[in-house]
Amino acid sequence: MKKLLVGTILAGVVAIGAACSNSTSHSSMQGHDMSNMNMKEENTAKDSSKQLPLATNTKVLSGKEFYLTAKEALLQINDKVKLPVYTYNGSVPGPQIRVKQGDRVIIHFKNDLPEPTTIHWHGYPVPNSQDGVPGVTMNAIKPGETFTYEFTATVPGTYWYHSHQESAKQMDKGLYGTLIVEPKNEEKVDRDYTLVLDEWMSNPNAESNMDMSNMDHSNMGHGNSPDDQHMDMSSMDHDMNMYDIFTINGKNGSAIEPLKVKKGEKVRLRLVNAGYMSHKLHLHGHEFKIVATDGQPLKDPQPIKDELLNIAPGERYDIEFTADNPGEWLLECHGDMKGTDGMKVKIQYEGATNNTDKSNAKEDLPIVDMTKYGKHESGPFTLDQKYDVEYTMDLGTAMGKDGMIYTINGKTYPETTPINVKTGDLAKVTLVNHSPKDVHPMHLHGHFFQVLSKNGKPIAGSPLMKDTLNVKPGEEYVVAFKADNPGNWMFHCHDLHHASAGMVTEVKYKDYKSNYTPDPNDTTNKGE
Template identity: 75%
Template structure:
């Protein structure tokens, strides 16, 4: 019965990405978004509520927010601290929070109908977990997430290590995409940001409708410049909360990739004029020394209409302005993170013995109602689960057979180590991730230990692909949930 409820919960919300949602509520009473706060302390308060987001001089959209901003308030805590988040829902519909990439206990994972009941309008829920692993993470709605994340319901979670190398500036930059001409009619001439970017189940998604790219909820000249001083060490935490991959170019400076998905890179070497590709759900931390005074750009490269808006100025304080003339159309190499950094002994290897081995052939097929996305030829809930017991060592092979589609595969509750790419062992730093971007024709082998009991989702973080079938579970056979979903509660819609 529990598995049936799990299946219904997952499908209900993934399918929400494929259907028209209800009309927006009146926006006249909604407040304007404010700048994102930084929250810390023994008890943190988050409120989900509606607001208006001014993306640039011409575009304002109705949004869902945490504490009135997009991105939502940044939660910033120290490693080892007990995190207590008192969450109140002031939205007109149920919602919940998932801590993306963070290995919380299963009952804090925030999947309605699977780990908890959805938080209804006017209600509160308290999340608690210990911040054991430092790094850059994010949080977002896990209730009808194809709609609610698309409306701006996400924020950032930074866990500072006990002994952190000193940096002079620490900026968090969240990437996203919006529509200025969605299929839904506009209100008072303002664009509306809807869940229709993906379609699915007979409606092929048209990503060209996403013509506004944003950094921290702003686009183009509306993005606040990053201030630096000469010789400062600057850290940029880059998080992709959208549904497209973005290739970013840091102009005028060498930089190092110091972490991916919050996990450190061993001996990162300086690189310059190479593009950093960030897939949906991924995070990259980069650092550079501000040793080239002037005004420079961190910008997105590509041919999409919104590309030109995803750029932020880096301004040296008290320095004569230098105008950056480089073009976002120039051809530059893309960093291969599997060859970056230096090797060192790691937890897993290709030739050790594993308790569980699972091959995940990622494919595209025609279903009864249109294109579906498959794992081993099946769509969820018919995909075979990854069955484990606590303590098992697990090896998973991904093979992307889709001719055109990229699949950023995300595992809840665990990190995995990337062992090989296209049949060859990786040659760079040990690579620990929770979201792995797999291009057409690519093959990866990853490994993890089943060290966090529960039943965890393992799915493509392009929610169009998930809604059309690309979902499975890591199921602990020796685990029994203490949460029983209410079969009569239709508000629990899971992912």
Template identity: 60%
Template sequence: MDHSKMNMKGTNEPQKTTDVQAVKSQVLTGKVINLTAMESNQEIAPGKTLPVWTFNNSVPGPEIRVKQGDTIKINLRNQLSEPVTIHWHGVPVPNAMDGIPGVTQNAVQSGQSYTYEFKADVPGTYWYHSHQDSVNQLDRGLYGSFVVEGKNDEKVDRDFTLMLDEWMSSGKGMSGMAMSGMDMSGMDHSGMNMHSGDSSSKESNTNSMPMAHDMSMYDLFTINGKSGSLDQLPVKQGDKVRIRLINAGYLSHQIHLHGHEFKVIATDGQPVTNPGILKDSVLSIAPGERYDMEFIADNPGQWLIEDHSNNKAASGMRAMIVYNGAPASSDKSNASEKLSAVDLAQYGEAGKKAFSLNQKYSLEYTMNLNTEMKDGKMAYTINNKTFPDTDALTVKKGDTVKVRLVNNSKTDDHPMHLHGHFFQILSKNGVPFKGSAIIKDTLNVKPGEEYEVAFEANNPGDWMFHCHDLHHASAGMVTELKYTDYKSDFVADPNAGNKPE
């Protein structure tokens, strides 16, 4: 789809630069950004156009690029039939700007507007998405990338952003399918294939019987809203290239870069200390996570970036690095080849770290994550409870907090996302992390795994801590991080239809 010819009402004019490539998307810069939530149609795969919900008439929505230290205003206009919000995933915004309906704001009603304003202090790769009825609205396409360019960022010649997602070719669960009144928390997941691993796809969000809610219905995997189209990433020999990978879907993807050595220079936007050179490894990227790769374009030709997940739909999740003047590609997919995943536990160099396993913490919490039958329905629990009955993590400003995340589910991954804060990973399955400090806001905990993470309570507010497989969140796997020395002046409107998950 050529977005340059669309009517982009209410948007900024795109600013083209030599080193930033908006692949099939618009780039918005400056200190005032306008986003309009609206219905549209988009060709997701060749010959397959689906109804979508969008920001500024495309999926993904525009990439927003701002400078570190800028105070920015984002004006949201809602032209949809349902209320929406915007959550700034990974960005440590003030609590009032977090975009959580019923917690930090009322959902923005159809025909109304809302302004988000905050200072972009921390550079990195982030994204934005609706957090109103998010299991459905994110599924329809309400998301985009958000990049804070750092004052001390290493210069690159090319800078690409690739957003990963999954869709249903049937169009079920998309706009016009009467999803809006659905209460996922009451849904019976027992008949569903809810695995978050390689061999599954997101469940349908229709109002049919539970057995129809099968993750394998998601049969189109996309990069930047396109499946199988081999979007081209143009490079010149000798270029230093940065690729920002963002998983906006509900499944993990195993991303492989052909023909080049690379480094992982950032996790969830936060830098890795002296990253080592990698080759023939996949980056396993779970829902909500971001990884920044960097490589030198030193192997002329045309080379795939592709998903090695064990799912036939993965063949659609491809892009092509194309050197200037390169002949037509002879590079073939090797997606069936089993490659090892990058192990962050020993990656990079152990520089200065904010936290250690053995230090004394103000508070320690354990979160046991599980999949259980409750009242005849499948529920996703934290310490045997479902939201809103889960026990909040309570802190006060300045506390140091250690959290133990334990996945007791038999088959379900749980990518846990903490709003408003970054945490450092201390250990996995009792083994300390020995390389660079790995700083994240979203961490995938696979069945049987246990992680210890630590953070400082440095951003007062009432914050969500939830699974970013939003089917799990909507079925209970949500808790809150609450500051006892913070009092919000927000008042929820009972008529706003607030649906925080």
């Protein structure tokens, strides 16, 4: 399926070290028959809120209590391609979970897949026991078993959920959805659309002929332009051009549902990259503002037009625009990969028939520089303040005995040195990418960090709070965070085959004691 880049790499990954438990045990869920749940049954959630007045092109489960079932299905990507996939409630993406800030969120989850799985709440500061990493915070949920996740929606914004069990495989098969937490006092918009980006193979059987153990991943790119996406395939058994279908919300090309707007409306687009590659998006015909990244608001974002927004794996961007140019326009991916042309969605003004837009995916446009975007002001951290913990993360690539490995400070997980903190500590981390060609979107579980500098230059725009940061070859970033969520947390590359091949460390709280002890003999726990 799709990228399935783990293969024999995952077979050599060691079970992950100790961390915390989920206080909610696997249960029989008696009285709740979830086997027939699907996305049309939105009103079965207890305490379900009234139908949202906002437009959405994804199925929404709203309220405080939810039911998700992981199961196999067929996904009709376009009029020619139908693929076997893994789903939540029968669709890709899974249903959007939409709650209010302050809600207590309860998710009853059933695994109807033929293999173990979990749910990780990407970017969300859940209690450590709810983080969904097998071997770190819980045991994998086996076929036929159920599990209840529970947390309070404390921080508003755009987030997502996905498997963290053999995640490079299971996410590639479609096991992801979105989590939206609405602020208590939010400036309302007229339309609110969520767009989830991904890539697929039109020939999913091709991966069965790949020798993954000898695969050289060092030339795999992660952008949609010649400088960071084209790769030399001569040293690889696996041609990344097999990923020839790019999708938005599980659909490709003309199968993607248009976004309807009316003149004068304020429109929000929530952009989520659940895939393997970075995607550069261009909004035609309108000025827009980037109002948030990774769920966190930006200070006084300025209007921009005809600039590309680069979205790396795991990242989210919220943009807003005013529908002030009637006609039919595009939001499209730029680049020259085979699948690029299919990643575009129409923006259709109701009642308008003129100004039909033309695709121009190869147009040379600048990329928005997020280090200079928005109004500059002091954030919670500065470069020159005192920190309790400082850590340098040297991101590298090497040849191991079974193929390429991806290292932090020359070691692979679980031999990497953790970032040891205690509750209340301020931590500063320097991320340096010494990989010759690989891009590393680094993701920290359970915390937000502030980006302080890039290549030695302080951030000149809005304070930049993130949970996933794309680090290109040769780049150096300094980030800082407060140890305010006790537990043991993954800090890893969200190019998940890099994580599977070693690029993982942990933030470990010295004053935290887990109730969960992984069983060293349980081979079902594969947290990457």
